[in-house]
Amino acid sequence: MELLSLAGLLDVQTLDLQIDRLLEKRESLPELEVYKKVHTELQDVEAKRDASATILKQLELQLDKSEGEFEILETKLNEHETRLFAGGMSARETEFMRLEVQGLRGQRDAMEERVLQMLEDIDPARDEVKSLETEIEAANSEKTELEASIKREWKQIDGELARKEDRKKEAVHLIADDLMELYEKLRRIKEGVAVATYDHNVCGGCHMAFSPAEEVEAFSSDLPRCVHCRRILVA
Numbered sequence: 179m180e181l182l183s184l185a186g187l188l189d190v191q192t193l194d195l196q197i198d199r200l201l202e203k204r205e206s207l208p209e210l211e212v213y214k215k216v217h218t219e220l221q222d223v224e225a226k227r228d229a230s231a232t233i234l235k236q237l238e239l240q241l242d243k244s245e246g247e248f249e250i251l252e253t254k255l256n257e258h259e260t261r262l263f264a265g266g267m268s269a270r271e272t273e274f275m276r277l278e279v280q281g282l283r284g285q286r287d288a289m290e291e292r293v294l295q296m297l298e299d300i301d302p303a304r305d306e307v308k309s310l311e312t313e314i315e316a317a318n319s320e321k322t323e324l325e326a327s328i329k330r331e332w333k334q335i336d337g338e339l340a341r342k343e344d345r346k347k348e349a350v351h352l353i354a355d356d357l358m359e360l361y362e363k364l365r366r367i368k369e370g371v372a373v374a375t376y377d378h379n380v381c382g383g384c385h386m387a388f389s390p391a392e393e394v395e396a397f398s399s400d401l402p403r404c405v406h407c408r409r410i411l412v413a
């Protein structure tokens with residue numbers, strides 16, 4: 179195994195660790211966390227808005243119906259009163275009509291009161307829907323801003339990633355295939371660190387010391403490995 183190849187492997191690992199960090203950064207942007215929170219809150223507010231809007235709709239329908247009934251009563255009352263004003267009826271008919279008018283007035287007044295009460299009830303329901311819609315609007319614009327900011331950061335990170343990947347490709351080119359295979363395998367099981375520097379009798383991967391005999395043994399191989407953690411060693 180050539181020394182050049184091993185030193186190159188250390189370069190590949192440096193790039194790989196930088197790529198790992200960039201990927202990690204990409205997935206853990208603080209904006210992503212906020213976005214998730216805003217998204218969940220928005221769903222809650224939308225559900226509340228839908229429920230309030232349903233109640234409002236029912237109140238509006240009831241109001242509509244009562245207003246219609248009020249108008250019918252009023253029209254009927256007017257007709258009866260007109261007939262009373264016009265006169266020409268028998269005393270019995272007049273008395274009957276007078277009582278009818280009295281009854282209709284009572285019904286109309288009661289209906290008017292009911293309509294006024296409904297109008298009073300409908301106002302807070304309208305206000306609630308309106309305020310929930312304002313909240314939804316605010317959450318949506320916050321989401322839009324966060325999306326833009328996430329896209330901006332991802333674009334920058336992806337640019338950096340592409341540059342690192344290009345450099346890695348060049349570095350990998352200089353390394354033998356079987357060494358690369360071993361490197362990838364070790365990286366998977368050694369927390370991303372397959373190659374360690376060997377300095378002052380100590381492995382830079384596991385930080386354990388070598389005895390002189392262990393050192394001789396490890397470095398007599400064309401692929402020196404740590405006797406403790408089995409990482410590839412670069413002296």
Ligand SMILES: [Zn+2]
Pocket residue numbers: 374381382383384385386404405406407408409
């Ligand atoms: Zn080691």
